[in-house]
Amino acid sequence: MTDCPVCDNEIEETTPGSEEGYGGESYAPAQTEFDDEIYYFCCSDHKESFEAAPEEYAGS
Structure with a gap:
């Protein structure tokens, strides 16, 4: 699991697509x-x- 860097929602990165x-x-x-x-x-x-602004979200 990881977090979306924009909204911090927890998501599963191993099965992208849906x-x-x-x-x-x-x-x-x-x-x-x-x-x-x-x-x-x-x-x-x-x-x-x-x-559009990766520096704003990267590392958060």
Whole structure:
């Protein structure tokens, strides 16, 4: 599990591709790389926000 760097929602990064999984678990539908690190997001809108200002969210 990891947290979306934009909203801090807990998401499962190992199975990206759908926003809802079994038992109500959330999976990361979006991901991007910044400074040699992969970041996972709970939605594509948060990926876009991150990519517009990665320094604001990286490391949070």
